[in-house]
Amino acid sequence: xxxxxxxxxxxxxxxxxxxxxxxxxxxxxxxxxxxxxxxxxxxxxxxxxxxxxxxxxxxxxxxxxxxxxxxxxxxxxxxxxxxxxxxxxxxxxxxxxxxxxxxxxxxxxxxxxxxxxxxxxxxxxx
Numbered sequence: 161x162x163x164x165x166x167x168x169x170x171x172x173x174x175x176x177x178x179x180x181x182x183x184x185x186x187x188x189x190x191x192x193x194x195x196x197x198x199x200x201x202x203x204x205x206x207x208x209x210x211x212x213x214x215x216x217x218x219x220x221x222x223x224x225x226x227x228x229x230x231x232x233x234x235x236x237x238x239x240x241x242x243x244x245x246x247x248x249x250x251x252x253x254x255x256x257x258x259x260x261x262x263x264x265x266x267x268x269x270x271x272x273x274x275x276x277x278x279x280x281x282x283x284x285x286x
Contacts, residue, residue, distance in 0.1 A: 163241075169207055169211055169216075171192065171195075172207050173237075182229035183227060218230075
């Protein structure tokens with residue numbers, strides 16, 4: 161499933177993924193301001209609500225405020241994007257992707273594939 165993020169949505173998701181704890185609108189705005197942006201409180205509130213409606217964030221009441229936490233990890237989002245690329249480009253995407261990988265990325269891919277191989281060979285008991 162492809163989930164598009166706008167520019168500010170991507171910055172907000174980076175903040176929330178990096179925070180490690182659920183954030184309020186005020187905390188998110190303060191972090192954005194510390195990073196050189198100065199969005200209005202209402203803009204941040206709207207972005208967080210949009211991300212909630214897109215199933216990126218969960219919301220929980222905390223007194224008079226709301227706290228937002230990610231529903232999927234950064235890695236899961238990346239996997240969604242990669243799967244979308246495969247859906248769009250088919251298996252030819254592999255041939256186009258491999259030469260573009262850095263040695264570190266290729267090593268990470270090989271490690272992930274080799275750690276997954278034993279799991280694929282297992283069968284579940286009925």
